[in-house]
Amino acid sequence: MLPSGKKVTELALKDVSVAYKSRRGSVLALEQFNLRVQPSSFVSVLGPSGCGKSTLVKLVSGLLRPTTGTIEFDGVPASGARDDVGVAFQQAALLPWKTAMENVLLPLRLTGQPVGPAMARAEALFDLIGLSAFRDRYPFELSGGMQQRVAVARSLIRDPSILVMDEPFAALDAMTRENMMVELQRIWQETRPSVLFITHSIQEAVFLSDRVVVMSGRPGRIIEDVAIDLPRPRDAHTLGSARFAELTAQLRDMFQAA
Amino acid sequence: MGGLSLVAGTALRRLLPFALLVALWWLLVWALGVPERLMPSPPEVAQRLYLGLVADGDMWTHVGATLRATLLGFAIGSLLAVAVGSLLAMSRTLELLCYPAVVLIQSVPKVAIAPLVLLWMGFELRSTATLVALICFFPVFVGTFVGVRAAPPVLLDLFRTLNAGRLRTFLHCNLPNAAGSILAGLQVGWGFALVGCVVMEFITGTGGTGFLIDNSANALDTRTAVAAMVLLGVLGYLGGSLLHLARRRLIFWEGDRHDG
Numbered sequence: 076m077l078p079s080g081k082k083v084t085e086l087a088l089k090d091v092s093v094a095y096k097s098r099r100g101s102v103l104a105l106e107q108f109n110l111r112v113q114p115s116s117f118v119s120v121l122g123p124s125g126c127g128k129s130t131l132v133k134l135v136s137g138l139l140r141p142t143t144g145t146i147e148f149d150g151v152p153a154s155g156a157r158d159d160v161g162v163a164f165q166q167a168a169l170l171p172w173k174t175a176m177e178n179v180l181l182p183l184r185l186t187g188q189p190v191g192p193a194m195a196r197a198e199a200l201f202d203l204i205g206l207s208a209f210r211d212r213y214p215f216e217l218s219g220g221m222q223q224r225v226a227v228a229r230s231l232i233r234d235p236s237i238l239v240m241d242e243p244f245a246a247l248d249a250m251t252r253e254n255m256m257v258e259l260q261r262i263w264q265e266t267r268p269s270v271l272f273i274t275h276s277i278q279e280a281v282f283l284s285d286r287v288v289v290m291s292g293r294p295g296r297i298i299e300d301v302a303i304d305l306p307r308p309r310d311a312h313t314l315g316s317a318r319f320a321e322l323t324a325q326l327r328d329m330f331q332a333a
Numbered sequence: 334m335g336g337l338s339l340v341a342g343t344a345l346r347r348l349l350p351f352a353l354l355v356a357l358w359w360l361l362v363w364a365l366g367v368p369e370r371l372m373p374s375p376p377e378v379a380q381r382l383y384l385g386l387v388a389d390g391d392m393w394t395h396v397g398a399t400l401r402a403t404l405l406g407f408a409i410g411s412l413l414a415v416a417v418g419s420l421l422a423m424s425r426t427l428e429l430l431c432y433p434a435v436v437l438i439q440s441v442p443k444v445a446i447a448p449l450v451l452l453w454m455g456f457e458l459r460s461t462a463t464l465v466a467l468i469c470f471f472p473v474f475v476g477t478f479v480g481v482r483a484a485p486p487v488l489l490d491l492f493r494t495l496n497a498g499r500l501r502t503f504l505h506c507n508l509p510n511a512a513g514s515i516l517a518g519l520q521v522g523w524g525f526a527l528v529g530c531v532v533m534e535f536i537t538g539t540g541g542t543g544f545l546i547d548n549s550a551n552a553l554d555t556r557t558a559v560a561a562m563v564l565l566g567v568l569g570y571l572g573g574s575l576l577h578l579a580r581r582r583l584i585f586w587e588g589d590r591h592d593g
Binding site for chain 2: 136137138155156158160162164165166168170171172181182184185186213214215
């Protein structure tokens with residue numbers, strides 16, 4: 076059982092531009108970017124490399140402030156990192172000297188919150204990611220896919236309203252990726268945060284999302300916003316369905332035009 | 334049985350280099366006909382060691398004095414180095430203000446200030462420990478500074494998204510991440526520490542293995558001088574091995590990658 080709070084937080088990026096200063100002047104990573112993520116919905120952002128996807132992650136996780144525009148949570152402009160936002164990076168980013176369980180509890184320890192009351196949740200999360208037998212192992216004893224699942228559990232320990240995922244499966248092999256897609260969908264359906272999922276895999280985006288947003292090359296702007304109407308829960312059969320093929324083909328065309 | 338012969342085999346492999354070294358020493362002394370007043374042979378030194386450590390026991394006070402001063406100075410110098418290295422690594426402002434000064438002080442050979450240390454601290458344990466602390470500071474400082482700075486950016490990003498704050502980020506991320514590098518600095522520092530101790534004992538002339546070497550060499554008692562050198566070598570080797578072992582135990586997640 077995974078107790079989960081009511082999630083009503085709506086994330087909105089309004090007219091966001093981000094300019095990086097570099098040696099050859101300033102580079103515009105995002106320009107007039109607008110995106111709204113409805114509570115408990117799964118939105119994927121699909122774009123070519125260098126389109127400002129990682130900038131998007133940094134903005135929502137509070138690592139970066141926009142040059143102009145605002146990031147709003149329920150209409151309130153954000154300043155800095157928030158307790159109700161969970162982040163999963165491209166790398167698992169686990170502390171190698173801590174066990175899987177200690178890594179999952181890290182967000183609580185760092186903010187000085189008592190760990191006792193969260194133990195039940197942590198154990199439920201390990202059940203959810205299918206690694207209950209590995210909770211006392213160290214990261215170097217786990218495979219890449221297992222490490223990434225521990226990182227997902229860590230991002231969920233504080234029951235976030237919003238989960239930001241920056242190509243979390245990019246470093247995994249194809250078979251593991253497919254399993255992780257199915258697992259992530261299951262985890263999401265049980266915990267229901269809004270997810271902002273950054274990827275360059277069309278398959279991943281279509282399989283997981285309620286909506287797929289396609290970005291242009293630098294400076295990143297949204298050029299397409301596609302609703303994915305595949306019924307849930309989706310599984311291996313979904314991947315072979317005609318509608319899935321149709322949607323991926325449609326997105327591939329847009330992607331190539333981008 | 335199998336386990337026992339395995340242990341014996343490992344021991345043999347560890348001891349073989351030392352045996353070769355002793356054999357070479359013996360061979361050279363014999364082949365070149367070096368007189369004992371210049372260089373004694375291994376059995377003569379072994380005899381002196383037996384006398385000094387077992388039969389007579391006169392060498393223990395000197396070994397004790399050296400060990401005491403070296404350990405004390407090493408502990409103080411290393412603790413300071415870890416503290417200063419951490420502070421400078423965590424704060425750009427402090428780095429800007431203090432790093433050049435630390436490097437400047439380092440570029441003066443520490444042994445050169447030994448007479449001054451003696452003047453400030455007087456003839457006892459205090460002056461020896463102070464020189465030891467000064468001399469082992471730098472390798473530990475560099476190990477700490479580099480290690481704390483080397484925290485992976487993705488971990489630092491994670492800590493920032495968790496609103497960890499600078500102290501918690503240091504304690505939970507930078508410091509454990511620096512442990513291997515700090516221990517490497519300590520390994521180098523231990524060797525330096527013994528140098529500092531021996532130099533000070535040369536000067537003070539009140540006791541310790543450094544004093545024993547100086548004193549007996551002046552009296553052409555090379556057996557005692559070389560025996561004392563062997564003891565210093567053992568101290569250096571034991572300290573280094575202990576730190577190496579600590580590194581392997583403590584930094585278990587790095588496996589055998591950084592051994593050596």
